[in-house]
Amino acid sequence: MKNSVKVILGAAALGLLASAASAATLDDVKKKGFVQCGVSTGLAGFSAPNDKGDWTGIDADFCRAVAAAVFGDGTKVKFTPLSAKERFTALQSGEIDVLSRNTTWTINRDTALGLNFVGVTYYDGQGFMINAKKLPGVNSALQLSGAAVCVQSGTTTELNLADYFKANKMEYNPVVFEKLEEVNAAYDAGRCDAYTTDQSGLYGIRLTLGAPDDHVVLPEIISKEPLGPAVRQGDDQWYHIVKWTYFALLSAEELGITQANVDEMKNSGSPEIKRVLGTEADTKIGTDLGVSNDWVVNVVKAVGNYGEMFEKNVGAGSPLKIARGINALWTKGGLQYAPPIR
Amino acid sequence: MQKHDLSYVRAELAAAEPAPAGVTGLGAWVRKNLFATPFDSALTLLGLLVVAFVIPPFINWAFISAQWTGTDRTFCSTIAQGGIQPDGWSGACWAFVNAKFSQFMFGRYPAEEHWRLILTVIMLVVLLVPMMIPRIPRKGLNAILLFGVFPIVAYILMSGGWFGLPHVETPLWGGLLVTLVLSFVGITVSLPLGIVLALGRRSKMPVVKMICVIFIEAVRGIPLVTVLFMASVMFPLFLPAGMTFDKLLRALIGVALFASAYMAEVVRGGLQAIPKGQYEGADSLGLSYWQKTGLIVLPQALKLVIPGIVNTFIGLFKDTSLVYIIGMFDLLGVVRLNFSDASWASPQTPISGLVFAGFVFWLFCFGMSRYSIYMERRLDTGHKR
Missing domain, CATH: 1.10.3720.10 (MetI-like)
Incomplete structure (x- = not known):
C-alpha cells in the first residue's frame, strides 16, 4: 500500500513540476515585484553577508543585475540561502527564480535535472596550495609526488585528486577531514604538504592562515569547474533575460562602459555603444527581450560591468586578490566572450 | 518524683568543645578533599597542573591580548597576515563578534525593526520570570498569557503585516x-x-x-x-x-x-x-x-x-x-x-x-x-x- 501511495505522490510531483516549469517566470516576477534568487550558505567572494547582513559577492551581484534588467532597480531582489543539496529542488519547485550559487555547469544538470545554465560567470577549477617555505623550489603540482594532501571528504574534489595523481603516476597520501574548518586547521598546523580545493576557495583559505605570504597557489588546474547561474527549463523568455544580462555585463566591460561613466556613455557617438545602451533611434532590443530598452544602463548602474564586479568582489579590490586569469575578456586573453548585442 | 543527690553527676550539659584543629578550617578541608590519599594528592597536583597550563593562556587570549574594536580583518591579523597586530600575536577577535553582533542576535532582520524583537523578549521575560518563581500567585492567568496570548502577540510583532507593522519574511530571521x-x-x-x-x-x-x-x-x-x-x-x-x-x-x-x-x-x-x-x-x-x-x-x-x-x-x-x-x-x-x-x-x-x-x-x-x-x-x- 505504501508503494502505491509513493507512486501517486511521485506522479503528482512530476505533473506539478511540469506545470511549474511552463509558467511565465517574467510575469510572476513582475507581479511579485522582486527576483527571488538562490545563493550559497556562505562562500567568500561569491555570496557572503557583510557587517550589515546584506549579501555581497559575484553571485549576489549577478542577482542584482537581473533585478536591474527587469525592474530598473538592483535592490528589488530577495535572497534565499540554499545548501548544496537543496539548490536544485528550490529552483524546480519555483521557490526561486534564478539559482546563482557557485554551481558547476555539467551535462547532467543541464539535461536530467531540468536546469538551463545561462553562462559561466566564473571559470573555476581545482588547484593546489603549498607552503613555499616548507617546500622550496616546488612550482608545479607535478612535483608533489609522495606529498600529504589535505582534502575535504565526500566531495568531487577528493575524486579529482585521486584521478590526477593516478593519471600522472604519482603517489600521494590523502589527509581527509569532514569539515572545512578542520581541513584549514590541519593544513595550517603543517599536517600536510598541500591543500586542494577549488582555486577560488584557496585564496579565501589563505587569508585565514597564520602566515599567508608563505603559501602559494600552484598554477595547475586539475578539473574544470565552470560556475554559472541557472534557471528552470521550459521558459525561454526568462532564460534569455538572465542569459543576456550576463552578456550585457561582459559587453559593457568590452566597450568600456562603467558604473561611473554610464550616463556620459549614453551620448557617445559610437553606434555600438548606442545600440547596447538603448539610445539608438527606434531600438527594439530591450522590448523584444521583455524588458525596457535602457536595461543595460540599469544593469551597469546597479552593479557595474563584469570587470568591476570581479575586482570588487574577488579581485584586487577585495581581500581575496584573485587575478583575472582565464576570467579576463577574450580581448585580453581570457575566456569571457559575449555575442553581440544587436 | 524521687530526688537524687548525686553530686558526682553534672547538673547541666558540658559546653561543646571546639572541634580539634585538625578537622576544621581551610587546611582540614584541603587535606580531607584534596590530599586524603597519595592517589588523591597525585590527581590534585595533576589537576592543578592542567589548570595552570590552560587557564592563563586562555585568559590572555580571551581578555588581555584580545582585540575588542575594529572594522575589518586588519585589526585581527598580524603584519605578516596583512593586519596591524605584531607578529606572533594571538588573541580573540571580539571585534568580529562586535561588528556582527546584531546579525548573531537577529539574523538579517531589518535594523529599524529590531525594537519589535526586543519588545517581544521583554514580554517573554516579564511573563516567564513570575511563571518560574513559585511564590508569585495567579499562575493560571500567567500560564494563559504565556502559552496562549504571548505566542499570538509575538507572532504579530515579529512577523508584522498587521497594525501598520511592515512584514518581515522569515528568511530574514x-x-x-x-x-x-x-x-x-x-x-x-x-x-x-x-x-x-x-x-x-x-x-x-x-x-x-x-x-x-x-x-x-x-x-x-x-x-x-x-x-x-x-x-x-x-x-x-x-x-x-x-x-x-x-x-x-x-x-x-x-x-x-x-x-x-x-x-x-x-x-x-x-x-x-x-x-x-x-x-x-x-x-x-x-x-x-x-x-x-x-x-x-x-x-x-x-x-x-x-x-x-x-x-x-x-x-x-x-x-x-x-x-x-x-x-x-x-x-x-x-x-x-x-x-x-x-x-x-x-x-x-x-x-x-x-x-x-x-x-x-x-x-x-x-x-x-x-x-x-x-x-x-x-x-x-x-x-x-
Whole structure:
C-alpha cells in the first residue's frame, strides 16, 4: 500500500513540476515585484553577508543585475540561502527564480535535472596550495609526488585528486577531514604538504592562515569547474533575460562602459555603444527581450560591468586578490566572450 | 518524683568543645578533599597542573591580548597576515563578534525593526520570570498569557503585516532569534503533545494505542536531519506550483513533532514508575479517568521525570543548530555563515566566533539545568533515596 501511495505522490510531483516549469517566470516576477534568487550558505567572494547582513559577492551581484534588467532597480531582489543539496529542488519547485550559487555547469544538470545554465560567470577549477617555505623550489603540482594532501571528504574534489595523481603516476597520501574548518586547521598546523580545493576557495583559505605570504597557489588546474547561474527549463523568455544580462555585463566591460561613466556613455557617438545602451533611434532590443530598452544602463548602474564586479568582489579590490586569469575578456586573453548585442 | 543527690553527676550539659584543629578550617578541608590519599594528592597536583597550563593562556587570549574594536580583518591579523597586530600575536577577535553582533542576535532582520524583537523578549521575560518563581500567585492567568496570548502577540510583532507593522519574511530571521523561536515552540508543543502520546500509548483503546505507538516509533526511528530534509526538500515538490509553505514553519513543525516523540517516552517512563496502588486507590475513590490522570498520576509521574524532561529540552535547544543544513541560520549557523565574509577572514575569526556561540549556548543550557535542579528540590516530597 505504501508503494502505491509513493507512486501517486511521485506522479503528482512530476505533473506539478511540469506545470511549474511552463509558467511565465517574467510575469510572476513582475507581479511579485522582486527576483527571488538562490545563493550559497556562505562562500567568500561569491555570496557572503557583510557587517550589515546584506549579501555581497559575484553571485549576489549577478542577482542584482537581473533585478536591474527587469525592474530598473538592483535592490528589488530577495535572497534565499540554499545548501548544496537543496539548490536544485528550490529552483524546480519555483521557490526561486534564478539559482546563482557557485554551481558547476555539467551535462547532467543541464539535461536530467531540468536546469538551463545561462553562462559561466566564473571559470573555476581545482588547484593546489603549498607552503613555499616548507617546500622550496616546488612550482608545479607535478612535483608533489609522495606529498600529504589535505582534502575535504565526500566531495568531487577528493575524486579529482585521486584521478590526477593516478593519471600522472604519482603517489600521494590523502589527509581527509569532514569539515572545512578542520581541513584549514590541519593544513595550517603543517599536517600536510598541500591543500586542494577549488582555486577560488584557496585564496579565501589563505587569508585565514597564520602566515599567508608563505603559501602559494600552484598554477595547475586539475578539473574544470565552470560556475554559472541557472534557471528552470521550459521558459525561454526568462532564460534569455538572465542569459543576456550576463552578456550585457561582459559587453559593457568590452566597450568600456562603467558604473561611473554610464550616463556620459549614453551620448557617445559610437553606434555600438548606442545600440547596447538603448539610445539608438527606434531600438527594439530591450522590448523584444521583455524588458525596457535602457536595461543595460540599469544593469551597469546597479552593479557595474563584469570587470568591476570581479575586482570588487574577488579581485584586487577585495581581500581575496584573485587575478583575472582565464576570467579576463577574450580581448585580453581570457575566456569571457559575449555575442553581440544587436 | 524521687530526688537524687548525686553530686558526682553534672547538673547541666558540658559546653561543646571546639572541634580539634585538625578537622576544621581551610587546611582540614584541603587535606580531607584534596590530599586524603597519595592517589588523591597525585590527581590534585595533576589537576592543578592542567589548570595552570590552560587557564592563563586562555585568559590572555580571551581578555588581555584580545582585540575588542575594529572594522575589518586588519585589526585581527598580524603584519605578516596583512593586519596591524605584531607578529606572533594571538588573541580573540571580539571585534568580529562586535561588528556582527546584531546579525548573531537577529539574523538579517531589518535594523529599524529590531525594537519589535526586543519588545517581544521583554514580554517573554516579564511573563516567564513570575511563571518560574513559585511564590508569585495567579499562575493560571500567567500560564494563559504565556502559552496562549504571548505566542499570538509575538507572532504579530515579529512577523508584522498587521497594525501598520511592515512584514518581515522569515528568511530574514536568523541568529539567536531563530534558536529561541524554534526551541520555545518546540518546548511548549512537545511537553503537552508528549504527555498525550504517552497516555495514548498506555491506553486500553487499541486504535489510539496503535496510532501513538506508530507515531512515536516512526519518529524516533528517523534522524532529525532527515525530518528537516524531508520538510525542506521533498515537501515542496508535493505542493501545487507556486504554493509554498514558510520554511521556518516547516522546520518548526518538524522539530516540535520530533521532540514530542522523545518527550512521550520520557513521560511514559514516569507513568510506569507510579505504583499500581495509586491507580487502584484513585479507582476506588470513584475518580474518572481524567481525574485520576490529572490529579493522582501525572503530578507524581512528571515530578519523577523532571531530569529527563529537561534533558530533552536541552537536547532540543542544541539540536536547533541542525536547521543549518536546510539553509536556515540559527545562532551557530549565522556565526559560521559569517566566516565566509572575506573582509573578516583571519586566523582568529573562526575560533572567536565559535567561542562566542558556545558561550551563549552554555548560558541557556546551564540556566535550564539549574532551574530544573531547583524545581526537583522544591517538589521533592518523597521517593528520594
